Amino acid sequence: MADELTPALAESFAKIALGHVSREYPNSLAHMFDSAADAATPSQLHPIFYGSLDWHSCVHGYWMLARLMNRFPDLPSASRIVALFDAQLTADKVAGECAYFERPSSRGYERPYGWGWLLKLASELSAVRDIRWFETLKPLADIIAGRFTDFLPIATYPIRVGTHFNTAFALRLAADYADSVADGELTALLTATAERWYGGDAACPAWGEPSGDEFLSSALIEAECMRRLMTPDAFRPWFERFLPDxxxxxxxxxxVPATVTDRSDxxxxxxxxxxxxxxxxxRALASSLAEHDPRHGMMIDAADRHLAAGLGHVDSDYMGEHWLASFAVLALEA
Structure with a gap:
C-alpha cells in the first residue's frame, strides 16, 4: 500500500478526476426554485462546477487537479488539466457561478462544506505558477469568504455530525485560504470561532462513530481543526483534555476502520x-507530537490501517469515484 503521494499515484488520481469533473450526469442537484424560471440543467446553473455528481465534489475535484499539478509539474495529464482550467476558469463562467450565489435563496447554498472546498481550491490556485486562474476565480472566493464572515458570528452552535454539515471541517479548509491570501481578519474570525465552539471540549467519547452515513470523524476532524488554528503551545494541552486516553x-x-458493505450505495x-x-x-495529529511519544506511533499505526482499508477503493464505483481521491490526497500528504 502506498503511504505517500507518488507521481504514478498522482497520475491515476488525475485521470479519475478528469473523467468526472465535466461529467454532467448523473447529478444530485440541491437547488432552490424561486419560480418556474429557475428550472435549468446543472451546467446552466453552474457553468464551471456542474460535474462530479454534485457541486461540492466538482469543486474539490478541481482542487485535487490543481494540487497534483503543483506537486508534479511534469505529470502526464498536466496538459489536459491546463486545457480544462483554460476552458472552464474564465471570467464569464465565474460570473455565472457568482450569480448563483448572489440569489437571495442561495444564502445557505453549500454551507459549510462547499464553502470550505471552494476556498481550498482558491488557495491552491494561488500557488499555481500561472496566477491568472486564481485571479479569475477570486470574485467567487470573495463571495464565499464573505459568507463565512457573515455566518460565523451568528452561528451559536457548531455542527458535529460526520457529514457535509460539519463545521470543524469547513473551518479547517478555510484556514488554508486565509493564510494563502494573508487575510488576517478571516484567520482571526476562524480561530475565535473554533475556540468558542470547541475550546471547552474535554474527554470526547466519540460514542456515535461510525454511523452509517459518515465520511468524517466528528472527533478527529475537530481535533485537526484545532491543531490547524491554535498555536502549538495552546493546542497540546487542549488535545490532552480532548482525547486523554x-x-x-x-x-x-x-x-478501528469502518466496514463498507456496498460501494454502489x-x-x-x-x-x-x-x-x-x-x-x-x-497523520496530521501525530505530527503535533514528538516521535518518542508513545501516542505518536499508535496514531501512525491507526492512520495506516485506515488508509489501507480505504485507498484501494477510490475508483470501485462512481458513488465513491467522484470524490474519494481528493480525500486520499489529503491523507497521503498529511
Missing part, C-alpha cells in the same frame, strides 16, 4: 471516505 487505545472505535460508500479522512487526521 489515546495511549490506552481509547476511544477504541477511533482506531452512495451513503454506505461514505464510509470509505471516513476511513481515508481518519487517516488524514491521525
Amino acid at each position: 489515546i495511549e490506552g487505545g481509547r476511544p477504541g472505535n477511533l482506531f 452512495g451513503k454506505i460508500a461514505h464510509l470509505d471516505g471516513l476511513n481515508i479522512s481518519r487517516a488524514w487526521c491521525w
